Amino acid sequence: MKLQRLFEMRPAELAFRSRQQLAKTVDRFVAPLGLSSPECVFDALDGDAVFHSIALQLEKSDPVIMAAKLQQRFEHIAPFRFFAGTSETGIAAHIASHCHEARQQIIENANAICRDEFEILGYGKLSFGSPVNWQFDAVSGRKITPAHGSRIKYLANEQVGDSKVVWELNRHQWLLDLGQAYQFTGDALYAEAFVRLVRHWMSQNPPGFGMNWTSSLEVAMRMISWCWALLLFRGSAAFAPELFLQMLGWIQAHARYVERNLSRYFSPNTHLTGEALGLFYVGALLPELKGARQWKALGREILLAELDRQVHPDGVYFEQSTRYQYYTVEMYLHFIILSERNGVAVPKSVKTRLARMLDFLIQVRRPDGTVPQIGDADGGWLLPLVRREPGDYRGLFATAAVLLNNSQFAWAAGDMAAETWWLLGWGTFEGNPQADLLMKPERSIPASVALRCFPEGGYVIMRNGWDEHAHHLIFDTGPLGCGLSGGHGHADLLSVQCSAWGENFLVDAGTFCYTADAAWRRYFRSSQAHNTVLVDGRGQAEPNGPFSWHGKPSARLLSCTSKPGFCLAEAEHEAWGSPADPLVHRRRVLFVDSRYWLIIDDLSGQADHRIDLRYQFAAMPVGIQEDGWVRAHGNRSALLLKAFSNVPLATTVAKGQLVPLGGWISPNYGHRVPAPAVTFSAEAALPLRIVTLLFPLANSAAAAPLLTPIIEDGSLTGVTFASGKRETIYIGDHEISIEPKN
Numbered sequence: 089m090k091l092q093r094l095f096e097m098r099p100a101e102l103a104f105r106s107r108q109q110l111a112k113t114v115d116r117f118v119a120p121l122g123l124s125s126p127e128c129v130f131d132a133l134d135g136d137a138v139f140h141s142i143a144l145q146l147e148k149s150d151p152v153i154m155a156a157k158l159q160q161r162f163e164h165i166a167p168f169r170f171f172a173g174t175s176e177t178g179i180a181a182h183i184a185s186h187c188h189e190a191r192q193q194i195i196e197n198a199n200a201i202c203r204d205e206f207e208i209l210g211y212g213k214l215s216f217g218s219p220v221n222w223q224f225d226a227v228s229g230r231k232i233t234p235a236h237g238s239r240i241k242y243l244a245n246e247q248v249g250d251s252k253v254v255w256e257l258n259r260h261q262w263l264l265d266l267g268q269a270y271q272f273t274g275d276a277l278y279a280e281a282f283v284r285l286v287r288h289w290m291s292q293n294p295p296g297f298g299m300n301w302t303s304s305l306e307v308a309m310r311m312i313s314w315c316w317a318l319l320l321f322r323g324s325a326a327f328a329p330e331l332f333l334q335m336l337g338w339i340q341a342h343a344r345y346v347e348r349n350l351s352r353y354f355s356p357n358t359h360l361t362g363e364a365l366g367l368f369y370v371g372a373l374l375p376e377l378k379g380a381r382q383w384k385a386l387g388r389e390i391l392l393a394e395l396d397r398q399v400h401p402d403g404v405y406f407e408q409s410t411r412y413q414y415y416t417v418e419m420y421l422h423f424i425i426l427s428e429r430n431g432v433a434v435p436k437s438v439k440t441r442l443a444r445m446l447d448f449l450i451q452v453r454r455p456d457g458t459v460p461q462i463g464d465a466d467g468g469w470l471l472p473l474v475r476r477e478p479g480d481y482r483g484l485f486a487t488a489a490v491l492l493n494n495s496q497f498a499w500a501a502g503d504m505a506a507e508t509w510w511l512l513g514w515g516t517f518e519g520n521p522q523a524d525l526l527m528k529p530e531r532s533i534p535a536s537v538a539l540r541c542f543p544e545g546g547y548v549i550m551r552n553g554w555d556e557h558a559h560h561l562i563f564d565t566g567p568l569g570c571g572l573s574g575g576h577g578h579a580d581l582l583s584v585q586c587s588a589w590g591e592n593f594l595v596d597a598g599t600f601c602y603t604a605d606a607a608w609r610r611y612f613r614s615s616q617a618h619n620t621v622l623v624d625g626r627g628q629a630e631p632n633g634p635f636s637w638h639g640k641p642s643a644r645l646l647s648c649t650s651k652p653g654f655c656l657a658e659a660e661h662e663a664w665g666s667p668a669d670p671l672v673h674r675r676r677v678l679f680v681d682s683r684y685w686l687i688i689d690d691l692s693g694q695a696d697h698r699i700d701l702r703y704q705f706a707a708m709p710v711g712i713q714e715d716g717w718v719r720a721h722g723n724r725s726a727l728l729l730k731a732f733s734n735v736p737l738a739t740t741v742a743k744g745q746l747v748p749l750g751g752w753i754s755p756n757y758g759h760r761v762p763a764p765a766v767t768f769s770a771e772a773a774l775p776l777r778i779v780t781l782l783f784p785l786a787n788s789a790a791a792a793p794l795l796t797p798i799i800e801d802g803s804l805t806g807v808t809f810a811s812g813k814r815e816t817i818y819i820g821d822h823e824i825s826i827e828p829k830n
Contacts, residue, residue: 126295128337131378139376155329162332163322169373169430172513174319180271182514187506190474191272197475198269201262202281207475208256209467210756220285222258222292223299225249227758228604237301243603243634248299250604252466252757258300260289260313261472267320268473268510279324282317283331290334295341304349305359308366311342312471315369340377343370347383350390356572357398357407358415362470364390365419372430388432391423395441398570403444404545406570408577409463410452414481417445418470421487425511439492446488449481450500451540451549455558455590457482457502462562462585463569464576464613465599467757473507478756483507495532538682539655541648548648548657552682557590559784561685563677565659567642568629575635579628580618581643581661582675584687588784589725594619595706595763598754603634608760611749615702617765621673621689622700628663646674653826654680669695671774678824680817685782686807688819693774701768701778703729707753710764712739717792718766726788731768731780732797734804738769777804779819783811 130143142161145154167175184191197207204220205213214226223232230249232240242251263282270278293300301307314335321327346366351359364387370377371384398406398416405413420442427434453459458479465478474483486501486508488494533554540549546566552559562585569577578596586594597617600608611617615627630638641663648657660674671693678686691699709721718729718739731737742750744762753763768778781795793811797804798818806818815828 125290125334126337126341128333128340129378130376131380136376143376151333152330155333159327159329159332162318166319166322166373169375170315170319171425171429171511172515173510174316174322176513176515179509179514180268183506183509184272186504186509187474190506193475194265194268195272197262197265198278198281201266201285202277206257206262207265208253208758210754210759211253214253214257216257219288220257222289223254225251225253227253232299234298237296237298240299240302242299242302245603245605250601251299251302252468252602252604254299255303255306256468258289258293259306259309259468260286260317261309261469263313263317264320264471264473267317270324271320276324276326279321279326282321283326283328286314286317286335287331290338295338295345301345303359304346304351305355305362307342307349308346308363309470311339311346311366312369314339314342315373316471318373336374336377339370339374340379343367343377343379343383347379347386355575356394357570357576358412358419361391361394361398361416361419364388364394365423365470368423368426372426372432384432388423388427391420392435392438395420395438399441399445400542400544401444402542402544403441403446403448404542404547404566405445406545407463407575408546408564408566408569409465410449410459410461411465411478412463412576413445413449414459414484415468415470417442417449417484417488421484421491422470422511424491442488443492443494446485446492446494446497448542448545448547450485450496450534451542452547452562453481453500454479454587454592455554455556455560456587456592457500457556458592460562460585460592461596461598462564462580463578464602465757466602467599471507473510474505487511496534499532499534538679539648539650539657541645541657543645543648546643546645548645548659548677550655550657550677550679550685555590558587559589559682560587561585561677561679561782563657563659563675565643565645565657568637568640571640573636574629574640577640578613578618579615579637580620581615581628581641581663582659582673583618583620584677585619586685586727586782588727588782589722589786591722591725592706593708593720593722593727594703594782595753597704597752597763598760599757600752600754600760601758604758606634607749609634611752612754616748616750617704617752619703620701621675621691622702623664623671623673623691624698625700626664628661653828654678654824656824669693671697676824678817680815680826684784686817687780687782688824689778689780690821691774691776696771696773697776699770699772699776699778701731701780703766703780704751704753705764705766707761707763710741710743710766712741712766713792715792719788719792720764721788724788726785726790728783728785728792729766729780730783730792730795731778732795732804732807733770733772733776733778734799734802735770735772735776737778740767740769741765742767777819779804779807781807781809 142157173179204218205215208214216224216226228249232248266278266282346363367383368387371380459481482501483505485497486505489498548563550561564583568574600612632638643659643661646658656678658676662672664671674690676688705720720727743764745751751765752760754760796808798806808816818825
């Protein structure tokens with residue numbers, strides 16, 4: 089397979105990978121000779137005589153004295169290059185007074201960090217030993233054998249444990265908790281913990297060696313955290329000039345590593361954009377470092393090129409993942425803010441494309457204010473200034489509202505956000521109309537449209553309003569991930585998610601893990617864990633390792649229309665098709681009078697098959713009634729399901745099942761809980777039609793409506809429905825019509 093991939097490479101990719109491999113090979117022999125702290129190399133800045141003088145004296149005079157001068161100069165000039173909130177007087181007090189809960193959480197996290205306990209993904213606070221073992225997976229208990237980074241198989245669970253856990257610790261994003269706690273309280277305890285932990289990390293992780301030099305993205309993430317630490321601990325007595333100068337040398341080493349090992353062909357997705365942002369960060373904040381001008385230009389070049397390549401014109405991120413869409417938006421918000429602070433030109437098209445990405449996130453945003461999981465979600469953040477629940481995007485919307493001057497984003501944010509103050513500063517809000525919108529978001533509710541279609545990205549959204557008691561459905565009509573590996577996409581073609589009366593009923597099962605457990609990874613990304621159809625027990629695609637697939641089928645959106653009394657979306661795929669049996673799954677989703685949904689699944693083919701129609705619920709009571717209805721109980725409302733066909737359907741419910749796996753959801757990476765999954769099954773010759781009614785009840789104890797299937801010549805051609813009023817829905821192969829009767 090590797091040889092085949094080699095022959096498939098274009099000359100540019102082959103040359104790029106060859107250079108990278110040669111550099112790694114040389115580094116394996118060179119790196120052991122320089123395990124001490126890397127020295128910082130400066131470059132002259134045009135017209136900056138003060139810095140030029142300091143840099144020259146660093147080579148000739150007492151380095152401690154000159155390091156102090158360099159640090160003083162940095163403390164004076166760097167705030168003008170970085171995010172406004174890190175330098176404004178009184179910003180911490182503003183945040184503390186408006187975001188008291190966030191402040192308390194940050195201080196609690198910082199206190200735990202001082203005890204060497206770290207908040208890691210969905211696992212909560214973990215201990216990696218004291219002193220910290222930076223090469224240790226605290227979940228599995230595996231210790232990583234020291235080796236050059238290029239020799240460590242970081243996806244091999246039996247060797248390294250869950251690389252995601254180790255990397256999360258070594259992103260050093262806990263520095264943000266310590267730094268903010270220091271800003272809030274002025275307590276030297278937090279600055280001293282920062283000094284202790286960073287010094288220890290540098291002594292244990294020489295450049296190029298160990299798990300923490302295996303991924304360019306992780307190196308870039310750590311680099312970004314260190315940039316923030318330089319500002320957040322500015323003025324601290326514990327932050328000695330000698331450590332400041334040492335950190336500059338390490339940041340330079342990080343940037344050089346990233347520049348040499350860009351993921352242009354390995355993972356040209358958020359890996360590449362995250363690496364580019366890291367380079368831009370360092371180039372903007374520390375232009376005195378040798379190579380900084382190149383890093384800033386390179387970072388900008390990559391970010392501008394990748395936005396068009398990775399984001400569809402309708403604003404959907406190409407990996408079919410809401411969480412990775414979040415990452416991408418966050419990266420570009422940071423890029424724009426830093427560019428404006430440093431006088432770097434950014435085309436208007438960047439903000440336009442970014443606004444479309446945020447519009448999509450608003451459209452999939454559920455009535456309870458959370459953004460649902462679609463595709464992979466690894467639980468991480470670009471910059472967790474506030475550690476929010478995975479579906480809580482309010483901080484992102486708040487920053488975008490101010491930066492892009494958009495009232496709908498202000499509505500989605502709901503209020504001011506601490507991260508927005510840190511990024512933009514308090515002064516940004518003075519006289520800015522979005523500040524008022526953020527305080528009074530009810531003025532900016534988006535226009536109510538029952539149907540929104542994102543044809544390039546592959547999603548259809550149906551809703552009956554924007555209030556907290558609305559109905560909302562997401563219909564997946566796109567491909568299995570992006571066209572590269574599909575690594576972060578799930579086998580969820582034609583899947584739906586549904587909220588009714590503001591409560592989330594049908595959900596995406598989530599991710600749970602990447603490499604920690606192959607069976608669980610396989611399950612959570614499979615069709616079995618999504619609200620779609622299986623044929624003969626098979627999903628739509630078979631995994632090929634944790635981040636690729638044997639084949640990447642894609643759905644096709646056939647139509648998306650609104651008519652008086654209903655709206656309709658139709659899509660299909662041929663994941664199971666073969667020349668001998670050209671099987672096609674076509675799904676139509678009908679939203680009737682903005683009150684209920686009818687899901688029509690047509691499977692065409694030429695043989696007998698077992699068909700399983702699955703619906704995964706959130707963690708809530710779900711039962712099968714004697715009359716055949718499935719009733720899911722929310723906190724106050726209910727969702728009824730009933731499936732019909734021209735052949736008998738068996739209905740089963742699985743919850744927390746281990747053999748085979750079934751009935752699980754993962755709210756966050758590393759965390760799974762039992763949740764009911766309903767399956768309607770049939771053994772039949774194709775073609776076959778199954779019609780499912782999704783009927784929301786405001787009162788969870790209310791009676792089910794009367795529903796009668798219409799069978800003509802052995803085919804299911806419609807249903808008669810009575811709930812308050814009587815109506816008949818006629819289902820043809822090409823048309824659907826509704827005949828209301830009082």
